Amino acid sequence: MTELDVTLSNSFADLKRFENNGEYEKALRTTNKILELSKDSQKAIHCKVVSLIQLNKFEEALNFLDKLDDEIKSKLNFEKAYCEYRLNKVDEALKTIKNSDSDDFGVKELEIQALYRVEEHEKCYSNYIDLIKNSSDDYEDERYANLTAVLSGLLAEKANFKSDLLDLNENTYEIIYNKACVLLSTGEYHAAIKKLNQAESSCRKFLEDDGASEEEIESELAIIKAQLAFCQQKLGKTELALKLYNNILRQKLADPALISVVSNNILVLHKDQNVFDSKKKIKSAMNETAELKLSKNQKLNIWYNYGLFLINTNQLDVYRKHLDVFKVKFPNNINDSLMVECFHYLKEKNEGQSIKVLNDYLLSKKKLDSSDLELTLLLSQLYIKGQKYKEAIRSLEKLGDNKYFPAIVSTLVLLYEKVDDLKAKEELFLEAINWHEKQKDNLSVLCNLYRELAKFYLNRSEPKSAAKFLEKIIQKTGKNANVTSMLINAYSQFDNAKAQSLKNELPSIEEILASVDIEHLENKNWSLGVKYVKKSKDTPKATEKKKKKKNRKKILPKNYNPNEQPDPERWLPKYERSNYRKKKDKKGVGKGTQGAMGEGVEIKPSPKQVVTSPTGPRQQRPTQKAKKKKGGRK
Known part of the structure; x- marks a missing residue:
C-alpha cells in the first residue's frame, strides 16, 4: 500500500467523521485536499458538492459542477437541479431533471416542488398521487401536507375540480392548515375559519411540546393568522381584519413574502383613505426579495393595486412609468393593464378616452372569451351611463356563451325594452333556455x-x-x-x-283558511313594520289577568268648604284672570330734576387715571371676533 493510498484512506475516514458530526466546513477542506491528490475521485467530488449545498453555497456548487467533465456531471444532475432550484432558477432545474435518467424518489420530489413553483398544479397533483402510491417511508404525512397545498392552488384555477383529499387524517397542523386553504379557494370562508382555528391550536400545542419559545410559536402562527384575517376581510369584517393584519406586522417577521401579502391587503382595506399609512404599506408590499416567493397571481395583484394607489394619490408621472413596466412584466395580462388605464381616464372624467381604449382592444380580437368579460361589462356600463343603449347591446352581444349568464340576460332584456326591440328579447330568452338545457347545471x-x-x-x-x-x-x-x-x-x-x-x-x-292561524295574524303588528314592533318573551305572567289598581285617596286642602263653589278661574295664570289689576309703572322713578345743589360747593374735575403700558415684551394675540348670533327658528 503506497503512501498516497494511506493518505487518501485517512482523509476519507476524516471526511466520514466530519459528515457524521455535521462539520461541513472541515469536510469541505478535506475534500479539497483529496482532490489535490486525486482530481478524478468521483466520491470526493460528490462529497464536495454535498458539503457546499449543506453550507448553502449554491452558486459556488454550480460553478464547480460546470467545470466538471460531462460524464461526471451527468451523475450529479440531482445536485445540480437542487442548486438551481434553491437559486430560484426553476425552469433550468426542470430542464436538468428532464435530462436525468434517475428514477430516485428524491429526484421525483424535487421535480414536483419545481412544478409547484411554476404553478403547474395539475401535473404536480398527478405526480404526487403517483409518488404516494409507490412510497413506503416515514415522510407520508409531509407528502400529504404538500398534496393538500397543491390541491388548494388547483382549485383556485379550476373551481369544479373534484378530489376526496378533504377526508385525509389530520395528523399534522400543516395538513389542517392546507385543508383550510382548500376551503378558502372554494369561497367557504366560515368553514375555513373553523379549520384555521383548529390548525392554530394544533400548531401551538405541537410547538409547546417541542420546547419552542413564545416568539418562535408566534412566528409560526403568523401565516395562519394572516389567513384568518383574509377570511374576515372577505366576510366584510374590515375592522377585525385590519386589527389582525397590524398585529402580524408588529411582530417584525423574517418572512418577506408574508409581510408583502399582509401589507397589500391592508392597502386594499384603506382604499383611498389613510394615504400616509398606505404609502408605507405599498413600499413593504413591493419588496423585491419577496417577489421570489410570491405566486404569479399575488405579484399581479400587488402591482395592480400599486397602479391604482398612484392614480388615487395623483402621482401621474410615476403611474405612467409603472404602467409601462407592468405591461412588460405581465404580458399575458393585458386586460388588467387596460383596467388600470381606464380607471385613470375615469378619474380624470375622460369617459370618451376610456371607451376608445376599450373599443380599440376589443375590436382587435376576432372572438371574445371569458377573460374579456370584465372589459366588455365596463364598456357597456359606460355606454349605458351615456344613454347609448344600442352600443351597449352590441358590446354585450359579442360575449358569446357568456351572454347567457343570468345577470347579463337580465341586463340585455332591459336594454331591449329601452330600444323597443321585443323580437330580440324573445330570441335572447330562447337562446338562453336552449344553452342552459344543454348545460344541465x-x-x-x-x-x-x-x-x-x-x-x-x-x-x-x-x-x-x-x-x-x-x-x-x-x-x-x-x-x-x-x-x-x-x-x-x-x-x-x-x-x-x-x-x-x-x-x-x-x-x-x-x-287554505284551515292552515292559517287567524289569532296569530291579528296579534301581529305587521302594519307597523319590523322596526316598531317590540319583541317580548312569552311568560306565564303575560297570560294572567291583570289586577285592578286601587285609586289613590284624594287629598283636599285644609280650608276646603264643600258648600262653596270653587273659583272657575283658579287654573288660569294671574294675569289672565278677570280680577287681575296691573301694578303702576315705576320705570320713571328717579329721573328728571330732583332739586339743586348748594352754591358754595366747587366741584373740580379729577384727572383721568393714566394706564401704564406693561414692561417687557408683549405677545401678539389674535383679536377676538364678535360672536355671530345663531339664527334659530321663529
Missing part, C-alpha cells in the same frame, strides 16, 4: 328563464306559447300553486276545460 336558473318567457308571452297575448313553458316548469319541479295559477290564466284564454281541471287541483279556500 342549474335547474333554478332554467326555471326562472321559463317563467320570465311565459310572462313575456302572456303580456303579448300569446297564451299557448306561455302555457308551453309553464308546463315545462311543472315537469321539472313538480306542481306549484304559483305556476299553476299562471297556467290557469293562460289556458283560460284558449282552453276553458283544461283551465277548469287545473283549477280543481288548487286547494280550496276552506283548506
Whole structure:
C-alpha cells in the first residue's frame, strides 16, 4: 500500500467523521485536499458538492459542477437541479431533471416542488398521487401536507375540480392548515375559519411540546393568522381584519413574502383613505426579495393595486412609468393593464378616452372569451351611463356563451325594452333556455328563464306559447300553486276545460283558511313594520289577568268648604284672570330734576387715571371676533 493510498484512506475516514458530526466546513477542506491528490475521485467530488449545498453555497456548487467533465456531471444532475432550484432558477432545474435518467424518489420530489413553483398544479397533483402510491417511508404525512397545498392552488384555477383529499387524517397542523386553504379557494370562508382555528391550536400545542419559545410559536402562527384575517376581510369584517393584519406586522417577521401579502391587503382595506399609512404599506408590499416567493397571481395583484394607489394619490408621472413596466412584466395580462388605464381616464372624467381604449382592444380580437368579460361589462356600463343603449347591446352581444349568464340576460332584456326591440328579447330568452338545457347545471336558473318567457308571452297575448313553458316548469319541479295559477290564466284564454281541471287541483279556500292561524295574524303588528314592533318573551305572567289598581285617596286642602263653589278661574295664570289689576309703572322713578345743589360747593374735575403700558415684551394675540348670533327658528 503506497503512501498516497494511506493518505487518501485517512482523509476519507476524516471526511466520514466530519459528515457524521455535521462539520461541513472541515469536510469541505478535506475534500479539497483529496482532490489535490486525486482530481478524478468521483466520491470526493460528490462529497464536495454535498458539503457546499449543506453550507448553502449554491452558486459556488454550480460553478464547480460546470467545470466538471460531462460524464461526471451527468451523475450529479440531482445536485445540480437542487442548486438551481434553491437559486430560484426553476425552469433550468426542470430542464436538468428532464435530462436525468434517475428514477430516485428524491429526484421525483424535487421535480414536483419545481412544478409547484411554476404553478403547474395539475401535473404536480398527478405526480404526487403517483409518488404516494409507490412510497413506503416515514415522510407520508409531509407528502400529504404538500398534496393538500397543491390541491388548494388547483382549485383556485379550476373551481369544479373534484378530489376526496378533504377526508385525509389530520395528523399534522400543516395538513389542517392546507385543508383550510382548500376551503378558502372554494369561497367557504366560515368553514375555513373553523379549520384555521383548529390548525392554530394544533400548531401551538405541537410547538409547546417541542420546547419552542413564545416568539418562535408566534412566528409560526403568523401565516395562519394572516389567513384568518383574509377570511374576515372577505366576510366584510374590515375592522377585525385590519386589527389582525397590524398585529402580524408588529411582530417584525423574517418572512418577506408574508409581510408583502399582509401589507397589500391592508392597502386594499384603506382604499383611498389613510394615504400616509398606505404609502408605507405599498413600499413593504413591493419588496423585491419577496417577489421570489410570491405566486404569479399575488405579484399581479400587488402591482395592480400599486397602479391604482398612484392614480388615487395623483402621482401621474410615476403611474405612467409603472404602467409601462407592468405591461412588460405581465404580458399575458393585458386586460388588467387596460383596467388600470381606464380607471385613470375615469378619474380624470375622460369617459370618451376610456371607451376608445376599450373599443380599440376589443375590436382587435376576432372572438371574445371569458377573460374579456370584465372589459366588455365596463364598456357597456359606460355606454349605458351615456344613454347609448344600442352600443351597449352590441358590446354585450359579442360575449358569446357568456351572454347567457343570468345577470347579463337580465341586463340585455332591459336594454331591449329601452330600444323597443321585443323580437330580440324573445330570441335572447330562447337562446338562453336552449344553452342552459344543454348545460344541465342549474335547474333554478332554467326555471326562472321559463317563467320570465311565459310572462313575456302572456303580456303579448300569446297564451299557448306561455302555457308551453309553464308546463315545462311543472315537469321539472313538480306542481306549484304559483305556476299553476299562471297556467290557469293562460289556458283560460284558449282552453276553458283544461283551465277548469287545473283549477280543481288548487286547494280550496276552506283548506287554505284551515292552515292559517287567524289569532296569530291579528296579534301581529305587521302594519307597523319590523322596526316598531317590540319583541317580548312569552311568560306565564303575560297570560294572567291583570289586577285592578286601587285609586289613590284624594287629598283636599285644609280650608276646603264643600258648600262653596270653587273659583272657575283658579287654573288660569294671574294675569289672565278677570280680577287681575296691573301694578303702576315705576320705570320713571328717579329721573328728571330732583332739586339743586348748594352754591358754595366747587366741584373740580379729577384727572383721568393714566394706564401704564406693561414692561417687557408683549405677545401678539389674535383679536377676538364678535360672536355671530345663531339664527334659530321663529
